[in-house]
Amino acid sequence: EAALCAIKLHPMWQEPLAIPGGDRQSPIDIVVRKSVFDPQLRPLKVQYEPRTCQQIWNNGYSFLVEYDDTTDKSTLKGGPLEDQFRLCQFHFHWGENNAWGSEHSIDRRLYPAELHLVHWNSDKYSLFEEAVIEENGLAVIAVFLKIGKRHEGLQKLVDALPAVRHKDSVVEFTKFDAACLLPENIDDYWTYAGSLTTPPLTEAVTWIVMKRHIEVSHDQLAVFRSLLFTSAEEQVQRSMVNNFRVQQAVKGRTVRSSFT
Numbered sequence: 001e002a003a004l005c006a007i008k009l010h011p012m013w014q015e016p017l018a019i020p021g022g023d024r025q026s027p028i029d030i031v032v033r034k035s036v037f038d039p040q041l042r043p044l045k046v047q048y049e050p051r052t053c054q055q056i057w058n059n060g061y062s063f064l065v066e067y068d069d070t071t072d073k074s075t076l077k078g079g080p081l082e083d084q085f086r087l088c089q090f091h092f093h094w095g096e097n098n099a100w101g102s103e104h105s106i107d108r109r110l111y112p113a114e115l116h117l118v119h120w121n122s123d124k125y126s127l128f129e130e131a132v133i134e135e136n137g138l139a140v141i142a143v144f145l146k147i148g149k150r151h152e153g154l155q156k157l158v159d160a161l162p163a164v165r166h167k168d169s170v171v172e173f174t175k176f177d178a179a180c181l182l183p184e185n186i187d188d189y190w191t192y193a194g195s196l197t198t199p200p201l202t203e204a205v206t207w208i209v210m211k212r213h214i215e216v217s218h219d220q221l222a223v224f225r226s227l228l229f230t231s232a233e234e235q236v237q238r239s240m241v242n243n244f245r246v247q248q249a250v251k252g253r254t255v256r257s258s259f260t
């Protein structure tokens with residue numbers, strides 16, 4: 001079982017005192033026995049076009065693999081979603097060791113890392129920036145990473161990471177099929193109404209948390225930890241690790257499951 005991080009972790013950024021609304025914050029611990037099966041949840045429809053992949057950017061908090069979201073080429077619909085959503089980027093959160101690193105947990109079980117595939121509602125809005133402040137604006141698919149066999153599809157991304165070691169660095173990265181990072185079975189998931197897990201923490205996200213994890217090797221995750229929070233000019237370099245938010249109160253929300 002992952003150790004609950006009792007030690008004081010270096011906070012990646014200072015949590016604000018008050019958050020607008022603040023009653024649907026993310027991440028959360030998903031208590032499986034309290035989740036409610038919803039037979040009306042439909043299968044997810046994921047259609048990603050590898051040619052819309054553009055670059056990797058170290059933004060000083062994580063590394064983002066960014067997609068061209070000016071047209072409806074890489075889309076997500078179905079599941080709990082009423083509208084069509086466009087993939088704009090994916091990124092990860094991870095720990096300094098394999099005992100913790102994920103943002104969500106399942107019955108308090110933490111994983112060493114968590115993938116977030118970020119989509120915005122292109123039926124209702126025309127830009128991510130517009131959608132990010134609306135309560136039905138975003139849909140994020142979360143996939144847990146577990147240490148095990150090497151993930152062949154991830155290796156192309158891992159090989160590109162040294163080029164974005166420092167904050168604010170960017171490298172061209174094309175023809176990457178984000179679907180290869182999804183577990184084989186995407187029909188089993190939990191879903192709940194939440195927020196961004198980093199500032200601006202807006203309560204705009206329909207979370208879709210996959211029940212099945214993917215496996216990556218110890219060495220692949222070690223390359224994530226070789227990235228830096230700091231830019232090349234800074235005197236003191238700080239390893240990009242523990243870039244996850246602490247878990248937030250569920251506050252009466254219901255977590256639905258697509259499976260019994």
Ligand SMILES: NS(=O)(=O)c1ccc(O)c(NC(=O)NCCc2ccccn2)c1
Nearest residue numbers: 013061116118140195196197198199200
């Ligand atoms: N982690 S998450 O909830 O999936 C998510 C998805 C899309 C996002 O734009 C963000 N947040 C985001 O980009 N914030 C601006 C950059 C920033 C500011 C402070 C800390 C981390 N990142 C978080």
Ligand SMILES: [Zn+2]
Nearest residue numbers: 091093116197
């Ligand atoms: Zn995230």
